Amino acid sequence: MPGLGILTIFVLVALLAPVLAPYDPHALSGQPLERPSAAHPLGTNDIGQDILSELIFGARISLIVALAASMGTVALATLIGAAAGYLGGWLDTALMRGVDVLLALPRLPLLILLAALLGAGLPQTIAIIALLFWPAAARTIRAQTQSLRRRGYIQMARQLGGGTGYVLRRHIVPALAPLLAFELVMAAGRAVALEAGLAFLGIGDAAAKSWGLMMRFALNLPGLLLGDRWLWWLLPPAACLTLLILTLTCIGIGLEERWQPRLKRRP
C-alpha cells in the first residue's frame, strides 16, 4: 500500500523532528520575512522563525491530533454507537435522536462554542474534534452493531448470560474492528483537516507549531498572494496537509475495500 509508505515518512519526520529541523521552530533564528537562503531554505516567517523547522515540527502536531482525535472519536462513537445498537430500546432512540441533532447542528457555531467552553490548547483541540466527529461514526457503528446483534453467536452469548460489557468486549468490538479501523483512519484524516481549520480560525493554541497555524499566519500577511512569498510560506504546509489527508483517506478506502466489501456506508 503506497499510502502506508507515505504515512511512515510522515511518522518518521515527526519522530525525528529535532534531528531533521535546522532550528528550534520557536527560536527567532532570522529577521522577519526573510526570503529563502542557505541558512533558511524556506525563509522565515513574520517574526523571524525558520519556516522549514516549523514545517517539520508541524508534522508532530498533525499526527498527534490525528492519532488522539481519531481514537477519541472512535472511542466515543463506539461507546455510544455500540451501546445504542446493542441495547436498543429507548436508549437507542434517545442516543440516535441526539446524534441526529448533533449532525443537524451547524458545525462552525458549534466549533466556536466548544472552543469557547474548552479554551485553547492541543488537548482541547483534540477534544473538540472528537466531540464533533463522533456522531457520524456512531451512526455507522450503531447500524453495524444492530446487524451484529442479530447474529446467532451474539444472541447465544447473551442467552448464556453474557452481560452487556462482556458481549461488547468479546464479540461486538472485535467484530467491529475492521469498521473501527476504517473509521479510525477516516477520522484521522478529518481530524488533521479540522485541526488545521481550527488553527486557521484561531481556535486553538496559537503558539503551537502546526501547519494550520502556519497557513493562518501566512495568510494574515496582507497581500501574501500578490507576491511570491506564498510559494515558500503557504504552499509547503498546505501541500503537507493535503498529502497527509489524502494518504489517510486512501488508506481508509483501502481498508474499506479489503475488510468490508459489503459494508454499506450511511444509507
Place this chain on the structure above:
Amino acid sequence: MSHPNRPSFLILIVIAGLLAACAAPTATPAPVAPEAAPTAPAAAPASSTAAPAPARVKALRLVGGTDWGYPSPFGFNRGPGYTRASYIFDTLVWRDRFGQTIPWLATEWRVSDDNLTWTFTLRDGVKWHDGKPLTVEDVVFSYQYFAKTGSGWFMAPISDVASVTAVGERQVAIKLKRPFAPFLTTIAEPVFIIPKHIWEKVEDPKKFTGPEAVIGSGPYKLIQYSKAEGAYLYEANDDYFLGKPYVQRLEFIPVGDVALALANRQIDAFDKFGGVTDEMLAPFTKAPFRIGKAPGEWGMNLYFNLSAQSPIADVRVRRAIAHTVDRDALVARLLLGFGEPGSPGGLPPANPFYNPAAQTVYPHDVAQAKALLREADYAEGQAVTINLTYSTSDNPRLVEMLAAQLAEAGIALKPVPMDQAALDAAAQAGNYDMLLVGFGGLGGDPDQLRRNFASTSKTVGFSRARGYASAEFDKLADEQVSLLDFAARKAALDRMQMILAQDLPALPLYYTARVVVYNAEVFDNWYFTPGGYGGGIPMPFNKHQFITGLETGLKIKGAQ
C-alpha cells in the same frame, strides 16, 4: 487591533482557493492603467456647462467582517463602533483633516471669562432622519441623558459638566464644574446629540435596539446591519444639513485578505495598524492606488493589576519586566518595523504632550531585571509565574514573544486567553493580574492619563488602571485639566509621564504606525485625522472626508 479573516472552513477549500489565487496576480491588471472607466473623472469636465451634476462617489466599499455592535448611541463597541455610530449621530463640533475643531451642529460657540460656561449656537434647519426638527431641547436632553445613564459615556468625562441649559431658541449653555482644558475635544466633539422624542421614553438604553435607536441627524442612515458577518451598510441622508453627502453609500463588507481584495477591486480601501512592509505595499505604489501613512496613535499595553495578589504588586517586579521586554524587538518583529516602541510615560511620540524622557527609563537590560528580581526577594533561578490575560483576536505572536523574552529573566507567563468582549469586561472589572489591552486615542487629549491612571478618576472602561494610587500624580492630574496654557499644561504632563514611568501601573509596549491604502479612482480623499476624531479615534474613517470629499471646510466637493 487585528481584523480576523473569515477564511473558508475547510482547509481543502483553502488549498483550492490557493490554486485559484495563483492565477489572480497575473490576471489582475493592477499595475496597468485601465481603459477609461465609467467613473467620476469622466463626468467632471462637463460640470462647467451643464447644470451642476455633482460628481459623487456612488458607493465606497470598506473592510468589514468584525462586529462592533449595533451603531446606536449605546450599542457600539470601541473606536470602530463609535465611528459607525458617528455616521448616524452628529455632535456639536467635529474636526477636519488638520485636527482643527470645526462647527458642526453648532455654528459658533464662546466661553465665559471664568472658563466655566460654554455657549453653543445651534445650526438652523437641522432635521432628524424622521423629519422632526433638531432643537436645543434635544441638545440639553442628550447631555442630561448621558450624564444620567453613566458617568463615562464612551469615556467622555461628562461628569465634569455641571449643567446644560437652553438659552433661547437657538442656544445652549454648558456649565462646567471647573475650567476644563480639553472640553471641546473630549466632550463637545464626541458626545452625540440624540433625539429627545425617541429617547426620553427609553428606560434601558442598552436594550433599545430597534430601528428608532438609529434615528439621528447624521449624514448617513443605517440600511443594513449583520452582527454575524460584521457587515454595515449606510446610505446618504440626502436631507443632511450640509447637503447631499459626497459619498452616497458606505459599505463595510467582510473580505479575506484585504490587500488582495483591494488589488482585485473588491474593496476601495483598507487600513492597517503596524505590520506593514514596503514589499507588501509594492503592488499599491502605482495608480490608481495611493498610500497614506501616519504615526502611531494606537498602542498595545501591558496593564498591571496592583490590587491583585500577585508578584507584580511589587514595583521592582514590574520594573524588571520593563527592563526585560525588548520593545524594539517587538516593533521589529510584530510590527515589521512599522511602529514605535511604547513609552512608559503613556503617551506616544505622536501626541504633542509626549515626554521623550519617559521613553528611556527602561532600556532593555536582562541583567538589571534579574538584579531587580533578586532585590524583590526572588532567588536566582526561582520562577516567577504571572497570569497574563489576553484577547484571542490580538496578534498571538505577541504572547509568544513576550513569553520568550520574559523567560530570559526567569519570569513565566501563564496565558489566560479570552475573546475581545470578555477581555474588555475583565479589564473593566479588574479581573486579571497582567493584561494585554490595546486601544487608540493616544494622539488625543492627554487628559486620558488622568482618566486612566488617577485614583480620583471616575472613568470606567478597559483602559482604566486598577489599584494604582499616587498622590503626586493625582494632584498634577487634577491641576493639568484646568491649565489652559499649553506650556504650563505640558510641564505638568511631562512630570506625570515620569511618575507613570517610575510607578509602572502599565507598560505601553508599542504604537502601531498606520497606513491607509486606497483606490484613488474611486475616492481619493483619505487621511488620518491628527489626534483622532470623536475624541481621539485614530482611524482613517472621519465622516467629514466622506461627506465633503474635501480636506477641510463644510462645503461639499462639486456642490455649488
Place this chain on the structure above:
Amino acid sequence: MATAIETTPVETLHAAPLQQPGDITSLRPADTTSRLSVRDLRVHFPTACEVVRAVDGVSFDLAGGEALAVIGETGSGKTSIARALLGLHPAGVTTGSIRLAGQELVGLPEDAWRAVRWRRIALAAQNAGSAFDPVYRIGEQIAEPLRHHRGLTPVEALARAILLAEEVGLSARHLAAYPHQLSGGEKQRAMLAMALSCQPEILIVDEPTSGQDMLARAEVISLLGRLRRERGMSLLLISHDLAAVAQLADRVAVLYAGQLVEAGPAAGLIEDPRHPYTWGLRNAYPSMTTARDLAGIRGDLPDPTQPPAGCRFHPRCTQAVERCRLVEPTLMPLERARPFPRQGGEDRWIACHLGGLQTLLRATDLRKTFSTNGSAAKVEAVRGAGIEVYEGEVVALVGQTGSGKSTLARLIVGLEQAEAGRVELEGQELTALTGEALRRARRRVQYIAQDPFDALSPRLTVAEIVREPLEIHRLGTRAEQDAVVRDALSAVGLPVASEFLARHTHELSGGQLQRIAIARALVLDPKLLIADEPVSMLDPSEQARVIILLKQIQNQRGMGLVLISHDLALVRKVADRIYVMRAGEIVEWGPASRIISRPQHEYTGALLAAAPAFDL
C-alpha cells in the same frame, strides 16, 4: 396443557402391591379374594463367600382371574420370583411370605409343594425348547403331569392331552412329534398345554414371546388372552415385552434389581411411566410402530451381590439427588410419593423419593407476536403454546416451517421475550428469577441453533467457542475449563489436538461445526438441551450421525432433549414423545409410538404422509 397423557381409567383392583410386611395389616388387611398374596419375598442365594440377592423384598397380590405382569431387564429377578412361587429354590433361599388362598407356601416341605406345583400354580417356562426331553414325543410329555399329578391312566391322560393340545392350537400330528420337530411357537404351545394340564388356579408364563417371530408372538398373545378368559385363571406374566404386557396384563409391576419400583394398571403405566426406570425401559423397548432405535438405559444392572445403597436405581438415574444415594425409597401410592401431589391420579405405586419422573421443563401458554418490518401487520408466531419435558426424555417438536416451533424454543431459552406465559425449569419459574439466579437457571438449559455458521463466532477459535459458556459463568480455573472443553469435544467425537482447538469456523465442515455447537452446549452440563433443526444444514449421512450423536449424549448424560424439526421421519427414531405444532399452537402431543401409529389430528396425519418412508 395436561400433563397426564391420556390414560384409560382402570377400575381399582382389589389389591395393590406392598413392600413392607407390616403394611399388610396396618394398611390393608389381606384380601380374601386374593388368590395369591406375596409379602416381602426375598430370594437370596448363598455362594462361596457372598449372597446373591436376586429378589429383595417384593410384595404383590394376584386376584382370581387377574393378569399381572412383572417386567424388568434380564437379571432383575423376574425368574427368581417365578421359581419361588413354584418352590423350586433350595430350602432357605426363599424367605418372606407367599400365601395361596391363605395357605402359607414358604417353608412348605417338598411333598407339600407337589400338591401346589402344577395343580394350583403352573409355570410355562421361558425356554420352551429345553424344557422338553428330546427322546419323548410331545404328547407323552404333555400327558406325563396328568398321569403323575392327577393319577389318570395313560389313555385318559392321552385323551386329555389331545384336548389340551386343541385348546392351545396344536393337532394330533404335533403330539406325535419329537420336540426337535416342532417350531419354537409350537413348542411354546406345547409347554402351555403341559402347564394347563392340571387346571392350575395360577398360570405363570415366563417370557412367552421371547425368541419368537412377530407372527408367533401375536398368536401366543391371543392364545394366552383366550385361555385366561375361558379358564378364569390368574395369570402372572413375566416379561420384558411391553407390547405383550400391554395387551395381556391388567396390572404391571416393574422389577429392578430384585425390588419393585413401580406398579399400576397396565395401560396407564405403559403410556405414562412414572418411575425413571420404567420410563427408560419403555423407551428402550423396540416397537414395531415407532421404528425407534434401541436406546437402552445408561449403565448396567447392579451386581446382585452388592446392591447399591439407597435407591438401587440411583447410579443410572438422571435425576438422582443426594437422598437417593442414602435412603432406600418405599413403594407407595404415587399421590403420596409426590412432593407436591397433584389432583387426579390412579392406582399407581412408585418407589421414588422424588415421586417419580421429574418434569424438567414446563412451558405453558407462551405467546409472541412479531411485527413485520415496521408495518402494522403483526404475526402471531406463538399463540398460547406450551411443552413439557421430563427428566431424561427426548421430546420432538415438529411442524412445518413457520409453525412457530423455533420461536417457541427461543422463548423457552430466553432468546426472545414472551408476551405471556410461564416457563418453569425444574419447578422454578424463570420469569420470576433475575440476576445470578436466572443465570444459574439458564445454565441448565442449552440451546443449539439451526445454523452453526451463524451461531458460532467466526472470530474465535474452537477452544474459545467451546470455553465461552464457562467463561461467561466464571466456572473453574483455566486448566479446569480446558479439561471440560476437551471432554466435551471428545464427547461429540471431535479431535482435541491443539491444532484443531486453534482453528476458526471457516476451516471446518458443517458437521464439525454442529458438533462444536453441541460440545459448547455440553460444557455447562445442562439438564436440558434444546436443538433447533440441528441437522437441517447438513447432508443426509451427516444428519443421521449428528442425530445419533445427540441421542447418545442425551442418553449418556441423562439430559432432556428437545429436538425441533420439520422432519417427522428423522425425529421419530429418537423421540420419546412428540409435540405437533401448527400456526403457533400445539395441535397434538403424546408418546411417539402413539403419534406415529395413531395420529389424532389431521395435521399430524398430513405430516406423517409427507415424511419420507425410508429408515436410516
